[in-house]
Amino acid sequence: MHNKKISRLLIANRGEIACRIIRTARQLGIKTIAVFSEADADALHVQQADESYCIGPAAATQSYLNIDALIEAAQQTRADAVHPGYGFLSENAAFAQALADNNIIFIGPSAEAIALMGDKRRAKTAMIEAGIPTLAGYSGDNQNLDHLVQQANTMGFPIMVKAAAGGGGRGMRLVTHADQLSAAINSARSEAQNAFGNGELLLERALTKPRHVEVQIFADQLGNTVYLGERDCSIQRRHQKVVEEAPAPGIDEKTRIALGSAALLAAQSCNYVGAGTVEFLLDSDGRFYFLEMNTRLQVEHPVTEAVFGVDLIAWQIAVAEGKPLPKTQTELTPNGHALEVRLYAENPSQNFLPQTGKVARWQSHLQPYTRIDHMLFDGYLVSNWYDPMLAKIIAWGETREQALAHLIEQIDHTTLLGVGHNLGYLRTIVDHPAFRAEQVHTGFLAEHGLNELFQPQEINQALVAASLLDFLASNHNPTIFTALSHLSHAQQKQWQINDCIFNCRLDAKRWKDGALRLDIAKAGAQAEQFSVTHITLTETQLRFHINNEKANADYCSVVLKNRGHYFLQLGGNPFTASLVDPLATSLGSSANSQCCAPMDGMVVELLVENGTQVESGDTLLILEAMKMEMPIKAQESGFVRFACAQGEQVKQGFQLASIKPSHKEAS
Known part of the structure; x- marks a missing residue:
């Protein structure tokens, strides 16, 4: 058990969450140390921290995911504790253990709890043993493709193929028909292996139009455990949350108490300490099922803070110092309603392709009852190295209707020029009549034509x-x-x-x-x-x-x-x-014979041999940018010639390959 005052805090993260942690630490009188990669030397969290320390090159594997570099940074800067934020190493048991081995406080749960809940297969078994409802499925050790196919066919469709490790929607595939199954398993396994270093999968029965509801829990080192209400995170695209709110609309008090009790039981089953989130799927009949437990602070934690009037970062620090929880369960009373939207560097009109560029202007005139957590300033370069989330806009109101009005007003008073983003898309969602009417579920965006292409009307x-x-x-x-x-x-x-x-x-x-x-x-x-x-x-x-x-x-x-x-x-x-330059060649003159990079990124894999014949629509290579893999397809049939190599970093517009039509090759 830790019982030590934290005076120097190293933040093993970047972006808006690093800035958010710095804000609370400063209020508590704690010195902050920012770590940064070479690509982030001028980042806002580096500017705001009391001290900063370079941990390596731009690639996350050589910097923000480099455990040895982070341990060295903590030692060199004499940090008492490390806050991992979310993402990166926040749910990495080896990182938590390495800090413990070096007598540095990890602001999070034990390595054992992280390891248990980070493995969805083991976590599901633990929840079944604890008596918490779970979805029917397969979570066994036999990961052979034929065995998984057999298990899925026995279960029936639709089913969800899920990565056993990690989260954030990666390694997840919804399968509605048997002929999709093998491809979905192979694709999910590959993505999980690349994202988490673990290709193990589990299968679960998929619900029709469920809601995604999660419960914020907190536990101290003295055995006290509380829950701070629930959040609805049903508005999702590609299993990534887009809009979050607290409390979850339309849930009766009986269900709310049952969700909270199940979440506490999940935390107690693994001797949990710190902030955590227990996620459930809520069916239309009111029954709920354990989905996973995130052993960290969530991106959407500000809506809980707004409704309960607390600072969860301050709570995390207090618990890490060995103090009791600041409030008991009876003292936690929700007040009003809060919503959050995530501002991403992406282009909704081009299938949400991640965007890069330099911020020409960032203005966020703060409106009453709102808050913006961000990483932006004029001149900031949005690169292809990291997650495309730039900011979060949060609004509170006495009622959901008031919170929505405040949120839309804040969106209307926020300007980001120089890089593509989804602000207008977010406004369309939260102003949609069905969203206003609380008709939310995980298929909401697809049902209302907002899941793939979004065409702005202006x-x-x-x-x-x-x-x-x-x-x-x-x-x-x-x-x-x-x-x-x-x-x-x-x-x-x-x-x-x-x-x-x-x-x-x-x-x-x-x-x-x-x-x-x-x-x-x-x-x-x-x-x-x-x-x-x-x-x-x-x-x-x-x-x-x-x-x-x-x-x-x-x-x-x-x-x-x-x-x-x-x-x-x-x-x-x-x-x-x-x-358009009137002297320039027609844009379409060579488009059919060239495949160009839609944005800055890295060539992950060449999928065909150089010089071989391909058909229009064939995937030629995989480009990775901002943690997304993008297939680059042939625009016509012919013989492919690559102008790039595997592992190469390319700029937007770079010609990756050319296609020589078959008739030209034959001549």
Whole structure:
């Protein structure tokens, strides 16, 4: 048992959670030590900490996942304790044990508890023994493909194939038909092996439209255990949480107490100490089943803090120092409702492809009853090395309806320019009538057409904004009114937005009547005419009416590759508008014969031999970026020639391979 005052705290993490831990530690008078990779030398957590220590190159395996480097950093900086945050080594039993062996406090549970709950197969067995409901399935030692297929066919479909180690949705596959099974098992095993170094799997019966509900538990070294209500995390895409809230809407008090009691039983079954989360699937009939236990603080912990008025980081530190829990179960009374959304560097209109780039502007004018945990500042470089989560937006209200209103207001007052993100997508979800009506379940996004491609509705507004801003800049006029009054002829230019080309014709002959005309057409399509009025411009915003509807664009302009670019945000959705060079070759002239990197990343594997014949749609290689694996497919049939090697780091736009059509090879 630890019984020591912590005065120097090393944070074995990065990003918004590192900044979050620093904030509480500073309030407690504790000196903080940031660790950073070479890619994170200028990161916000490094700027905010009292001290910092470089632990290695950009690759996480050589820095944030390097146990020896972190132990050395803790020793060199004389740290009393290490806080692992979440992700990285937060649920690594070997890391917890290494710290214990070096007499450094690990702010988390014991290595034994981490090892037990981190292995889903062992954890499920332990829960069955403790009398906690679990889903029917297979969690045995025989991991042979044929045996797993046999077990699954015996269970019947649908089933869930799950990695026995790790979490975060990786190594999980939903299988609805027998002919999908072998491929799903092999794919899940490969992803689990790459992500966690353990390819073992388990099979579970899949529920139809369940809810994902989790309970926050806390235990001290004196044997006291409490739970701090539950959170609903049902809004998920690819098994990754998107929206979280507390308390879970629509749950009766009997179910709420039963969930809390089961969570405490799970914690007590492994002599748990510290913060943990017990996750359940809740069926439509009100029955719930143990899913897993996360032996760390959760990304969504702020909604629990908002509802219970506590600081869970401060609780973690107190427990690590050997103090009793700050509150007993009877003293923990929830108040109001809270929601959280996760701001990611991703492009919802391109199947949520991770995005990289330099932040041109970050503004988050904090609204009442809201909070933002983030890692952003103007000039920050979002790289391909780490997880794409950039920030969390949290809002509280006396009721769920009030919390939703505060959340949407905060989203509307948050601007991120220079890198693609999902802010508008998040706004669409939380403002959806079904979400407002509490009709949440794990298939919510798929049911409402929000699971794969999300097309922002403000693209015409973005083209208007880009045309107006470009016209003003090219005429060097101090005001848009002066510029437009001197427009003697229509201006026509081509813009590229979200990989689409648009022809825009700006005509101000009617400006004296208080309106101008803008014709917009996708290349090769018929133009649509828009009337633009009520134009006002500031250094950061352009406001106007388009066909009598109000529009507001946050903007900034840059020059990239000798072309004018405008970073725009409308309705929370980001747009990059670029003037098309009329002398450049047609964008489609060589697209069918080249496969280019959609973003910065690393070539993980070449799947075909160089020079072999492939068919259109065949996967040529796997590119990894921001902890995601992306298959790069052939755009036509022919003979492949690779321009990259396995393990190579490539930049966005880099030509990975070319395809020579079969008829050309034959000639």
